[in-house]
């Protein structure tokens with residue numbers, strides 16, 4: 001009863017929104033072609049050769065498909081830039097019967113549906129050759145190759161790696177890019193187990209987001225086979241692969257770091273707290289349910305800071321600062337082992353269930369390991385960043401449950417999902433107390449473990465399990481405002497920013513001329529304090545004052561990727577051209593979207609900067625990941641009609 005009443009209320013909210021189209025249906029994935037109510041893929045078995053010469057994956061995917069509707073005859077899968085050679089039905093004995101297939105129309109951001117004609121529902125299952133098939137299950141084999149431009153893969157030349165000798169491949173399947181390297185139901189509400197045999201040229205190592213099995217001997221073609229098995233059901237966006245000159249260093253019996261040999265020492269030192277992080281998270285939020293927790297340090301072109309691929313988070317090297325000051329990113333990816341991987345957003349509208357919760361968990365881990373002061377600083381910087389984003393964002397895109405039907409779901413990766421989502425949980429913590437919220441979150445992770453849920457399912461669970469603990473503490477109208485309203489509620493609970501008071505005082509005194517540059521107390525400043533100082537300098541800071549800072553602290557040469565980015569924004573605004581060669585070097589070596597996008601945006605504001613941006617981008621673009629290139633194209637390339 002409760003659910004029906006609530007859905008009606010929601011339909012009203014959606015209809016009242018600015019969108020002229022039909023009301024959004026919660027739980028419906030508008031970014032997948034797959035017909036999940038008729039067929040469900042339960043298992044994916046990959047057998048792929050990795051060719052660096054052609055930049056393709058070649059082989060087949062066997063999908064174990066459950067027929068949900070006995071009369072359904074067409075299986076619709078997601079695909080994007082895939083070459084499909086054949087599709088067949090594999091009988092339990094192994095004999096293959098060809099099936100007819102055809103592509104539907106291409107849709108922006110989403111690729112093309114792959115329609116497969118299925119035979120009529122088969123009679124009850126027969127056990128054969130020791131293998132038992134569940135009722136209405138069949139195995140579909142798709143012979144295929146990916147294409148060099150696959151949006152979910154990046155193929156790096158040896159020059160783009162740390163070692164400079166061997167090529168590198170890595171995947172980034174979130175949001176809707178798994179379909180560019182595997183034909184499947186590419187929707188986060190479909191959970192699959194998977195296994196894979198991956199053949200790579202001798203001398204290279206393959207890793208995946210799965211348990212690692214035996215490694216074979218080189219075959220006649222010089223390829224070595226790696227075996228992987230993921231026994232937990234995961235959404236397709238968590239299927240991940242990397243191939244390169246990769247070595248491993250254990251941190252504890254269940255944690256460790258993979259990286260190129262030239263990076264492994266620095267990475268193992270930077271992330272030596274891995275085991276402590278897992279233990280802290282288990283104490284706070286319940287058992288870690290994935291066996292091992294390892295991280296893979298990618299080359300610097302990685303488009304995101306990190307990707308929470310299960311058992312093996314993929315991490316940008318830009319967080320190796322030498323002083324553990326940016327390791328909250330690891331806490332974030334680890335926290336996804338609960339919020340995101342264990343309980344998953346069912347559609348990209350519900351992305352805040354993954355990210356807002358994860359930021360809340362991340363800050364709790366940071367507080368446990370590095371103290372309340374550090375946690376508070378990261379909170380304050382997070383809110384600043386959110387306010388900046390809200391100032392520019394269309395109000396229709398400021399809801400937690402955001403309507404992305406006409407958008408690339410990668411555009412939903414904003415601070416609104418992350419920091420506004422976190423503030424909602426902070427508000428709940430404030431009203432119910434930390435212990436009560438923690439108990440609630442533990443029970444939420446247990447209740448929905450290994451399931452994909454949408455916003456309204458979470459809200460039902462919240463109403464049934466947290467709100468009654470303190471009747472009246474939070475009203476229904478407040479929940480509605482947080483989840484379906486733009487901006488931030490007036491009663492949001494913000495972190496106290498007194499933690500930065502000494503930095504703010506120093507900046508004010510320096511700006512007023514009562515404190516000279518050499519006397520700025522920067523020796524004690526953490527990365528977060530530097531960011532607070534730089535991010536809050538006035539937009540019209542004179543060029544000679546910018547030069548003073550650079551002379552005193554060599555900021556243009558900073559090895560800390562976050563401080564360098566904040567500094568370059570200051571330098572570009574003041575047209576401080578001695579920094580431009582370093583800006584260019586930075587843009588040519590780093591491909592993390594969050595770090596390079598603001599720099600291109602700042603450069604494009606003046607003709608001189610725009611010329612530098614264009615010249616740099618034409619060199620940098622071939623080295624950027626497709627996700628980053630897509631974002632920078634919109635900024636730097638002139639609009640075509």
Ligand SMILES: [Zn+2]
Pocket residue numbers: 332336354355358
């Ligand atoms: Zn995340």
